[in-house]
Amino acid sequence: MKVLKRIINSKYFMVVLWTVLIVTIWEIFAFIVQYTKRTPVNVLPHLSGILESILSTKTINGSQTALQMVLVNAGATLSRAGIGFLIGTALGFVLALLMNLSGTVEKVAFPYLMLIQMIPVLGMAPIILALTGDIGTSRTVIAAILTFYPVATNTLAGFKGVQKEKHELMYSYAASKFQVYVKTLIPACLPSFFTGMKIAAPMAVTASILVDTLQGGIGLGCLLSQSLKGAMTRYVFWQIVLLSAIVGILSFVLIGAIEKKVCPYNQKTKG
């Protein structure tokens, strides 16, 4: 019993359980698809097939293997998403700061924030492309815009959530506005700031891929739509799906790790 409990409570148990479950469910459906006639045929390949395609050394466009091609395009898409994410995070934080400093800024900026958030990414893409004139830049900008909103709103909520008594303490210490921010508000908002980043990171990645599909050029999304149209082996498609999922999870884990480093007090540890 004790051993069983230890296993269940272990950090890795859930990861293993999830992996096993997903693989099982995937394979069940892969078999169903395989043994029933579907159109298009065999949309869901077996995992072994995907794995095989990843390890395969056969070139598919004359010079690159499927994996090489996916990775090259992933590099382009992810670096755009990454840079956009960093820019969006920085701008989101600064705007939250400005909105908290001035009620006027908040009143003016907030409706625009909402508005930008309501325009669908696919509608935004051509507009941004027209504005920037460069496909790569426009995709970075879109990733930044998508990151911006969750980071700004969460950080602002973090600022606003600071206990009234903490403000009163700072007031009674005759602290300057600068000190209030450095000593109280900014450290206090960090957990919310990280929450914003965790929400934004997978969004930046998926949006980048989505925008790729729209306009062509180099990028995971372009590759994705080509392979969907049958221009390439369907395994390219599945490699991309797999890779995107991994990147999404990794971005989340990475930010969580940074958060743990920056605010260790926030973690619930025993003892």
Place this chain on the structure above:
Amino acid sequence: MLSMVDMRTDVEIMLKDIGMTYKTSTNTDVTALTNVTMNIHKGEFVSLLGPSGCGKTTLLRIIADLLTPTVGEISVGGESPREARLKRKYGIVFQGAVLYDWRTVKKNVMLPLEIMHLPKKDCEERADKMLEMVGLKDFAKHYPRQLSGGMQQRVGIARALAIQPEILLMDEPFSALDEFTREKLHEDLLRIWRKTNKTIVFVTHNIQESVFLSDRVCVLSPHPGRISALIDIDLPRPRTVEIKSTPEFTGYVAQIRSSFEGI
């Protein structure tokens, strides 16, 4: 009962005809305090006692310069509360400890000192001294969430004392604690008070607590909040828990309780 004339020259906080009316959005103004007149002397331990809503916190916040009274005069050491605040004459302790969970216990105590731009070495030394005084020397490196409620409240007291304020303002600091912890903290607070000679204004709704701690109990009654009695507590010091079973002590408790009966 109300002595309007004060002959003593060591007045620390002078309150004259203080009134406070909160303006609310629904246009129904709330009169939280009227005609509050009293002097608090240097080194005196005064409790503000009364039922919920009688304006204790309001009065404390007026003294602390967190609120400006709608009418009346107030001076602290001959100056306005604002001047006193800017000179960092106030140490404030709230009902919750209001600690900074990203700072260790010691860093929490150092916070006001950092704001005062004290050299780091002085900050550390003073924080160590304060923690020693509240009996938390061994917990300097702990984080607040690793402490019990009583210990957290001690950190709050150490932090308030760190800036070496002349006046300690405490708003129901022990009301969230269990009886045992509270009694221990009462004795500690009296010991610290004797050692540091602060003027203490202590808000509570606990009659026993106010009698045990105070030189004087200011009884407030609600609707509108006003002083209904000022009672000198003539019990010998230093006081220990044993005093609570003396007839003098129970006499004061009964006297204060009966002063509420008319309300």
